Amino acid sequence: MTLVIFAVLLWAVGFGVNVVLANGPARDTGAVRLAVPLIFGLTILGMWELIVRGMQVSTVILPPPSLIAASFAENLGTLWGDFVQTILKGALSGYIFGCGAAFVTALLVDRSDYLRRGLLPLGNFMAALPIVGTAPILVMWFGFGWQSKAAVVVLMVYFPMLVNTVAGLSETTSMQRDLMRTYAATWGQTLWTLRLPAALPFVFNGLKICSTLALIGAIVAEFFGSPTLGLGFRISTSIGQLDLGMVWSAILVSALSGTVFYGLVALAERRTTFWHASHRGGR
Amino acid sequence: MAEASDPKAGATAGTGWPRWLRLPPVLGMVLALLAIWYVAVVPMNVKEVLTAAERAGVEVSPPSAVDRRDMGNWALVLRNPHALGDSWSSDRPKLPAPHQVLVELYDSTIDEELNGRRGIVRSGTLSNRSLVYHALVTLNATFLGFLIGALLGVGLAVGIVHSRVMDMSVMPWAIVSQTIPIVALAPMIIVVLYSIGVQGLIPKAVISAYLSFFPVVVGMVKGLRSPDAMQMDLMRTYSAPTASVLTKLRLPSSIPYLFASLKIAIAASLVGAIVGELPVQKGGLGARMLAGSYYGQTAQIWAALLVAAALAALLVYAIAALERRTLRRMGMMP
Amino acid sequence: MLSDEEIKNWPEAGTATTAPVIRADHLDLTFQTNDGPVHALKDVSLDIAKGSFVSFIGPSGCGKTTFLRCIAALEHPTGGSLTVNGMTPDEARRARAYGYVFQAAGLYPWRTIGRNIALPLEIMGYSRAEQAERVARVLELVELSGFEKKFPWQLSGGMQQRASIARALAFDADILLMDEPFGALDEIVRDRLNEELLKLWDKTEKTIGFVTHSIPEAVYLSTHIVVMSPRPGRITDVIESPLPKERPLDIRDTPEFIEIAHRVREGLRAGYEE
Ligand SMILES: Nc1ncnc2c1ncn2[C@@H]1O[C@H](COP(=O)(O)OP(=O)(O)O)[C@@H](O)[C@H]1O
Numbered sequence A: 001m002t003l004v005i006f007a008v009l010l011w012a013v014g015f016g017v018n019v020v021l022a023n024g025p026a027r028d029t030g031a032v033r034l035a036v037p038l039i040f041g042l043t044i045l046g047m048w049e050l051i052v053r054g055m056q057v058s059t060v061i062l063p064p065p066s067l068i069a070a071s072f073a074e075n076l077g078t079l080w081g082d083f084v085q086t087i088l089k090g091a092l093s094g095y096i097f098g099c100g101a102a103f104v105t106a107l108l109v110d111r112s113d114y115l116r117r118g119l120l121p122l123g124n125f126m127a128a129l130p131i132v133g134t135a136p137i138l139v140m141w142f143g144f145g146w147q148s149k150a151a152v153v154v155l156m157v158y159f160p161m162l163v164n165t166v167a168g169l170s171e172t173t174s175m176q177r178d179l180m181r182t183y184a185a186t187w188g189q190t191l192w193t194l195r196l197p198a199a200l201p202f203v204f205n206g207l208k209i210c211s212t213l214a215l216i217g218a219i220v221a222e223f224f225g226s227p228t229l230g231l232g233f234r235i236s237t238s239i240g241q242l243d244l245g246m247v248w249s250a251i252l253v254s255a256l257s258g259t260v261f262y263g264l265v266a267l268a269e270r271r272t273t274f275w276h277a278s279h280r281g282g283r
Numbered sequence B: 001m002a003e004a005s006d007p008k009a010g011a012t013a014g015t016g017w018p019r020w021l022r023l024p025p026v027l028g029m030v031l032a033l034l035a036i037w038y039v040a041v042v043p044m045n046v047k048e049v050l051t052a053a054e055r056a057g058v059e060v061s062p063p064s065a066v067d068r069r070d071m072g073n074w075a076l077v078l079r080n081p082h083a084l085g086d087s088w089s090s091d092r093p094k095l096p097a098p099h100q101v102l103v104e105l106y107d108s109t110i111d112e113e114l115n116g117r118r119g120i121v122r123s124g125t126l127s128n129r130s131l132v133y134h135a136l137v138t139l140n141a142t143f144l145g146f147l148i149g150a151l152l153g154v155g156l157a158v159g160i161v162h163s164r165v166m167d168m169s170v171m172p173w174a175i176v177s178q179t180i181p182i183v184a185l186a187p188m189i190i191v192v193l194y195s196i197g198v199q200g201l202i203p204k205a206v207i208s209a210y211l212s213f214f215p216v217v218v219g220m221v222k223g224l225r226s227p228d229a230m231q232m233d234l235m236r237t238y239s240a241p242t243a244s245v246l247t248k249l250r251l252p253s254s255i256p257y258l259f260a261s262l263k264i265a266i267a268a269s270l271v272g273a274i275v276g277e278l279p280v281q282k283g284g285l286g287a288r289m290l291a292g293s294y295y296g297q298t299a300q301i302w303a304a305l306l307v308a309a310a311l312a313a314l315l316v317y318a319i320a321a322l323e324r325r326t327l328r329r330m331g332m333m334p
Numbered sequence C: 001m002l003s004d005e006e007i008k009n010w011p012e013a014g015t016a017t018t019a020p021v022i023r024a025d026h027l028d029l030t031f032q033t034n035d036g037p038v039h040a041l042k043d044v045s046l047d048i049a050k051g052s053f054v055s056f057i058g059p060s061g062c063g064k065t066t067f068l069r070c071i072a073a074l075e076h077p078t079g080g081s082l083t084v085n086g087m088t089p090d091e092a093r094r095a096r097a098y099g100y101v102f103q104a105a106g107l108y109p110w111r112t113i114g115r116n117i118a119l120p121l122e123i124m125g126y127s128r129a130e131q132a133e134r135v136a137r138v139l140e141l142v143e144l145s146g147f148e149k150k151f152p153w154q155l156s157g158g159m160q161q162r163a164s165i166a167r168a169l170a171f172d173a174d175i176l177l178m179d180e181p182f183g184a185l186d187e188i189v190r191d192r193l194n195e196e197l198l199k200l201w202d203k204t205e206k207t208i209g210f211v212t213h214s215i216p217e218a219v220y221l222s223t224h225i226v227v228m229s230p231r232p233g234r235i236t237d238v239i240e241s242p243l244p245k246e247r248p249l250d251i252r253d254t255p256e257f258i259e260i261a262h263r264v265r266e267g268l269r270a271g272y273e274e
């Protein structure tokens, strides 16, 4: 019981520090902006640990963070294998192939008004569908290996990417197009100097959405069948064995991968679309 | 290389087809996809079809199933054009033809309910073998989860907008949570809730709520902050209390953002319900898909998939219709 | 064939000794819109001689922009004929005869000022060395040296507009078409840019078509002022300016200047009362 009281105390302290920081004189500095969410996160972790121990919650229901960390450190090798299988082989290869295919399709579609008007509503429709549902079919076609996971990812990322790229390619003003006309620029020149740069913010928006979808696709597809490794496999089998420390470790790996993946795409976006109105503010 | 075409000219220029042959673009695309599907059925199912044909006494080349197993599908199609008649009606196809899926869809919905022993006509309750029943199971969890997620999301967004501490501590985590594959949590939530005695609708709804929560938080925070400085200053000159600013300015301005995120949230909620049905085989479209994949019933998977797609389209459409009505009534849309 | 009388009355901008660079003959343009046809240009005939500075002035919707766009082959007339350097406008466009300055600067935000100005040079296949040399030269011409590495959104509106003029001057187009290039700028910046534009025109000897709403601006800049009136868009008067080529800003207080401005105003009013 004392541990629970400690948890409440910890909350009060963490919250108090944050209130002081967030309303203090240094509230707009980078350090405080970083510190406040970190303190919040650490407070939650600390309370989790204290309450789980204090109330003697069964580790089968909710293991304390310390146990998850220990389990994580113990199984680094296994988790690395799962990471390679699910993230690098399944998600990343499908992501690159799917987004690439969608980009090329968008360039082709863009030349024909008929195709654009036909495919755009269809793509918008498909992008809203629960495409993860195709996972059992694709696992049946491509086997239990990473290829079927990549196939699910390709299907999941294809339409959001297509819709975003097509929308981006028409994101030029009539004045910009007229300018290119007065230069008698060719289709390729207009594409390279005007329409692709103007499309970049949309392309990156698609890439960011798809980075999350890719991980979801790769993990869920493993619930329908996989070799004896992979994050989805690890989660579903470790639950069967009631090894919750391992489950949480696998979840931690997926969460970290997702954030890093997204962060890398966002970094590339900042590098290439610094000129866009949405990024200029801080400079 | 061709010169950039005039965008205005492009819109009206003909494609060279006579006018009566020109289909509306979307219809044209759908027909093209169906045609591709029908063609793809042949190579996808060629091995099973040839085996069946061989059994029926038709000569196929190569005659041994072992040799055929290692050959490419297209090569087999080209060498046995005479034996492919059953491609679109095989028993356990790898890829069912569209009409086979439609037949399965009819059998497992209308036919099952009207004529089945357990159908609604004979038993008075929906048959647990019909897709109507499973769709309703999934829909229940979707709605409940969506409702919880959306309400909590709006509540948290209001808190974030009004409290600096909450904004600075919670908002970064809400944004980070958008980048992680939350469905990975689904099986664990189901099993853990099951072990403490909670089962049925609630665990699935929890996953759905979890998935629909974050898009709503992020969208609503944006929406509640959308009034510009001049509009806020006007409220300040009236010395309006925070509650009035919220109800008279912030909430109305946030409505377009709210609907945009609700559309994302309900689609996510449906995915959550389907994934939540995988670990516990107690009905729902997700359970149907998994059962179909266990027993190699591809048509059953496709039928469940079609129903899920129809549900998603319907739900998003319903929210879009509500959005149009609301915005029109608020005078924000013509 | 044209009758003798028509030839005699042919409105002319510029001296008749050289063949006109731009020749419009009974030009007609009707837009088909959802609310029925809009007669944007009716029976427009005009010659523009090489090296002249022609302003188009008239109320909104009288077809100034449409006429400029016809010259640049951005719009296609529905009647009459239009030649540029003896070619059709589209052929002239392919021969890269035009520098076009739009009402807004329209610089590409992802390119620096220098790379924006190099854009037409890249498209037209100039060598790298030549691109650099020309960019430096026109930057100096519009007094933007030193801003080459800046992005457009880091510059003021007036500077952006000067950069867009530099972009139109970077390649060897002999015709410069400007559609209310200074419309969005304040009076003081506008005066300076007017002065600079006159100097530029003097140095480069280009033929300039210039659309404006402002009577003083038209009179100050032009060798010829074309007065237009709306519904349907047509030319009501072509006024030749007697002002000398050398024009300091305070020429606007001289009686000659006021006299021409008066004539333009009368022309505009007559167009309205018809
Ligand atoms: N692309 C177009 N489609 C239809 N009508 C147009 C188009 N462009 C211009 N117009 C119409 O033609 C007339 C002349 O327009 P414009 O040349 O832009 O006038 P100005 O530049 O003198 O203000 C106006 O009535 C305008 O509405």
Ligand SMILES: [Mg+2]
Pocket (backbone or CB within 6 Å): C064, C065, C066
């Ligand atoms: Mg105009």
